[in-house]
Amino acid sequence: MDEFEEYIEIYEVEEDEFEEDDERLAEIYRLFVKLLNQLENLKSFELKEAASLMMIKELVNDDKVLAGLATKMLQDMIYNLDEDSTYSS
Numbered sequence: 001m002d003e004f005e006e007y008i009e010i011y012e013v014e015e016d017e018f019e020e021d022d023e024r025l026a027e028i029y030r031l032f033v034k035l036l037n038q039l040e041n042l043k044s045f046e047l048k049e050a051a052s053l054m055m056i057k058e059l060v061n062d063d064k065v066l067a068g069l070a071t072k073m074l075q076d077m078i079y080n081l082d083e084d085s086t087y088s089s
Contacts (some may be wrong), residue, residue: 037057042048059065076082 039048039051042051056070060070073082076087081087
């Protein structure tokens with residue numbers, strides 16, 4: 001019975017961590033929407049491009065897996081594959 005109680009305690013701790021993640025994710029989304037609005041308000045197209053690329057570089061940083069996923073997503077977007085509901089990358 002002790003093993004089961006220990007499992008329940010571990011599960012409860014992990015569940016609390018997910019709740020914190022949900023709150024953080026909601027805050028990240030709010031900040032992202034504000035950031036996009038700021039980008040849209042830039043008058044210079046070159047500054048928009050530079051700022052967007054800078055953000056992508058900062059997000060990807062040295063994470064090779066994330067860089068690969070971002071590359072694949074951008075390729076899908078370029079070829080309009082992200083709009084095809086039957087396509088899975």
